[in-house]
Amino acid sequence: MATEAFEEIAETFDFLEDWEERYRHVIEMGKAMPALDDAVKVPATKVEGCASQVWILPRIEGEGADATFDFEGDSDAIIVRGLIAILHALYAGLTAAEVLKVDAQAELGRLGLDEHLSSQRSNGVRAMIGRIRDLAAERAAA
Numbered sequence: 001m002a003t004e005a006f007e008e009i010a011e012t013f014d015f016l017e018d019w020e021e022r023y024r025h026v027i028e029m030g031k032a033m034p035a036l037d038d039a040v041k042v043p044a045t046k047v048e049g050c051a052s053q054v055w056i057l058p059r060i061e062g063e064g065a066d067a068t069f070d071f072e073g074d075s076d077a078i079i080v081r082g083l084i085a086i087l088h089a090l091y092a093g094l095t096a097a098e099v100l101k102v103d104a105q106a107e108l109g110r111l112g113l114d115e116h117l118s119s120q121r122s123n124g125v126r127a128m129i130g131r132i133r134d135l136a137a138e139r140a141a142a
Contacts, residue, residue, distance in 0.1 A: 002090065002102075002107055003089060003090060003091070003092065003093055003094065004087075005022065005089035005092065006086075006089040006090045006095075006107065007090050008089075009029075009081055009086060009111065010110050010111060011119045012025060012112075013111045013112065015050060015118065019087075019112070019116050022111070022112070022116075023079070023080075023102070023116070024119075024126045026082035026083065026085075026086065027078055027079055027082050027086040028082070028086055029081075029082045029086065030075075030080070030081030030082030030083075030084070030098045031078065031081070031082075032076060032085070033073075033074075033081055033084065033085045033088075034072070035074055036057060036072055036073070036074035038057055038059050038119055040055065041053075041055045041074065042055075045057050047067050047124075047127050047131045048127065048129055049123060049124065049126070049127030049130075050075075050080070050123075050124035050127050050128065050135070051111065051120040051121070051123075051124055052075050052076055052077035052080045053075060053076040053077075054072050054073065054074075054080060054084070054124065054126065054127075054128060055073060055074050056072075056073045056084075056128065056131050056132065056135075057071060057072045057073070057093050058070075058071050058135045058139075059071055060096065060135070060136075060139050062140055063139070064096070064109065064139070064140060064141075065095060065096050065097035065142070066095050066096070066097065066142040067095060067096045067139045067142075068093065068094075068095060069092065069093070069094050069096050069098075069135075069136055069139070070090055070091075070092045070093065071088065071089065071091070071092070071132065073087070073128075074100070079121070080121070080124065083113075083121070083124075083128070086108070086111070086113075087125075087128055087129065087132065088127040090102065090104060091132055091136075094136070096139040096140040097136075099132065099136035100134065100136055100137060100140065104129045105129075113121075113125070116140060
C-alpha cells in the first residue's frame with residue numbers, strides 16, 4: 001500500500017540513472033520542505049535514535065483507526081529532511097489504521113535507499129518510522 005505521492009517518488013527514482021542523481025533528488029526534496037517553527041522543536045517532538053536532530057510533529061484529524069494521519073518534520077541535516085519528505089509522501093493522508101499496515105522497509109526498498117544509506121542513517125529512518133507508527137497506533141487506539 002503506497003500513496004500516490006510515494007508512487008510518484010518511486011517513478012522518479014526509476015527514471016534517475018544512478019544513485020548520485022537520486023541522492024541529489026532526496027536533498028532537493030528536503031530543501032523544498034517547509035521548516036518547523038523552533039517553538040515546536042521540543043523533547044516531545046524529537047525522535048530519539050537518529051544521529052541528526054529530527055523532529056516529527058503529528059497533525060492527525062479525527063479519532064480512532066479512521067483518523068487521517070499527517071505530520072510535519074524537520075532535521076538539522078539536509079539529507080534527513082529529504083528522508084522525512086519521503087516518509088511524508090509514504091504516510092500522509094492515510095488513516096491511522098492504514099499507517100500501521102504499511103511495510104515501510106519494503107516500500108523504501110523500492111527506492112534502493114537501504115543499499116545506499118549508512119547504518120546510522122538507516123537506524124535513523126527506522127526510528128522515524130517507529131515514531132510515526134507509534135503516533136498512528138496511539139490515535140487508532142483512542
